[in-house]
Amino acid sequence: MIRDILMYMDRTYIPSTQKTPVHELGLNLWKENVIYSSQIRTRLLNTLLELVYSERTGEVIDRGILRNITKMLMDLGPSVYGQEFENHFLQVSAEFYRVESQKFIECCDCGDYLKKAERRLNEEMERVSHYLDSRTEKKITNVVEKEMIENHMLRLIHMENSGLVHMLCDDKYEDLSRMYNLFRRVTDGLSKIREVMTSHMRESGKQLVTDPERLKDPVEYGVSEDDVEVTLDKVMMLFRYLQEKDVFEKYYKQHLAKRLLSGKTVSDDAERSLIVKLKTECGYQFTSKLEGMFTDMKTSQDTMQGFYACHPELNDGPTLTVQVLTTGSWPTQSSVTCNLPAEMSTLCEKFRSFYLGTHTGRRLSWQTNMGTADLKATFGKGQKHELNVSTYQMCVLMLFNNADRLSYKEIEQATEIPANLKRCLQSLALVKGRNVLRKEPMSKDIGEDDAFFVNDKFSSKLYKVKIGTVVAQKESEPEKQETRQRVEEDRKPQIEAAIVRIMKSRKQLDHNNLIAEVTKQLQSRFLANPTEVKKRIESLIERDFLERDDSDRRLYRYLA
Structure with a gap:
C-alpha cells in the first residue's frame, strides 16, 4: 500500500515540483545517517579491510557479506564506493604487497618468486570477480604488478643461479614463459629482458668464436641425422628474425667456401639440407649461388678424372687437384698470383691447356690464396712428416729444397707473395709445435731483415701435421667495411629490379607508395x-x- 502510494507520488507529484525522488532520497538519508556516521564509518572500513587481509593470509571468510556491502556502496554511487572503500583498499594492498614482495625476494629464487607473484595476481582478479566492482580489477592488478614485479625487475633478471641467463642456459621454458607474461604487464619489462638476452647472446657468440678448444674441434662428431635436423630447424627459427638476410648470405657463403675447398665439410647432406631450408624460406634466387658451389665441386671431380685420364704419365709425380669455381658463385678475391714451384707450375700449365681445350670461350684465373697443399718433409734424424699447408706456405717451404738459409727479401723476391708473406712466415716459424722453420734473430714478429732456415729439431707425435695460417681472431674494421660495401653494391640492382617490377605493374605511382611497396617487396632479403x-x-x-x-x-610514370 505504502509502496504504491510512493510510486504514484514519484510519477505525478515529483516531476511537477522538481523534488528529489523517494528512492534517491532514501539512499541519501541512508548514506548520511548510516554510512557517514562517525560510529559506523571507520568500523565498517576496518571490518572490510580486515576481511580482505584474512583472506589474503589464507583464512576462509564469508564472501557473501563482503559482496553485499560493496554492492550497497556502489548503489550509493561510484564516488561513495571509491572514497569509503576502494582508495583505502588500494593503499593497504600496496603496503601489503610491498612487505610481502621484500620477504619473498629474500628467501626465494627467481622461478619461485615469479610463481608466487603470478598466484597473487590471479587471486586479486578472482577477488574482484567475487565481491568487488569490476572497475577495481585494473587498479588492483596495477598495484600488484608495481609492487611485486616492476620494483624488483632488475634483481629478478640478474638473480644469481636462477635469473634470466640461468633459465636460458638450463632450458627453463616454463619459468621463461612466466617471466615474459609477467614482465610484459609492466613498463619497460620486455625491454629489460631484451637487453639481458642480447648481452648474453653476444657474450656466448664471442666465447664460441674465441674459445681455443672449440676452435680446435668446432664440430661435435657422432650426431644423428635427426639431431642435425632439429639443430637446423632452430637455426632457421633464428634466421627468420634477421632483417639483413643478404648480409648473412655473404658471410655464410664465405664460410661454406672455406669448408668445401678445405674438405672440412662433415656432412654434405647437412649442408644441402640447410640450403633447401633457406631456399624454402627465401626463394631460389637466395640459394642459387650456394647450389652453384656444390655443382662446381662435383664438376671439378669429373674434370680432374678426365685430366689424369689424358695424362697417365703424371701419376708418378706430384699430384694436382683443381677446383674450377664459377665467377659470381664463389666469394673469390682479385689476387696477384704468386710464383709457384717449377714442378707445380708445369702441372698447372698442362691443366690449363687441357681445360681450355675442352671448354672453348672460357678463361682461367688462379686463386692461389684459396689453395692448400700436402708436402712430405724429412727433418733431422730422418723424422718424416706430411705437412698440410696453404699454397703460399708451400711456395716458401719448397724454396728450402735448394737452399739452407734464406732472407726475408730473398723469399719475397722468389715467391712474389703479395701482402700475406709476413703472416705466412709467422705460421711457419713462430707457432709453437708447428714451427718447421726457424728465424734469426728470434723475436715475436717478422722483420724484413730476418733470415730463415729449416728447423731440424722439429718433431710431432702426429705424422700428419696441419700448419694453419695466422689469422685475426675476428674481422677487422676495414674488412667489415669492405664486406658491407659489397653488400650495398649487390643491393642496388635488386632495388632497381623491384622498382621496375612495381612500376611496370602499376604504370604510375606516387613517391611514398613506391617507397613502401619496394620496402615490402624486399623485406624478405633486407x-x-x-x-x-x-x-x-x-x-x-x-x-x-x-x-x-x-x-x-x-608522381612517377613507367616508360615502356
Missing part, C-alpha cells in the same frame, strides 16, 4: 634504405625507365 631507394629511382629516371609527372614531381 630492409631497404629509403635514401638508397630514392637514388635508384633517380638512376632509373636518368636511364629512361621512369619519368616524373610534369604537374606533380612526386
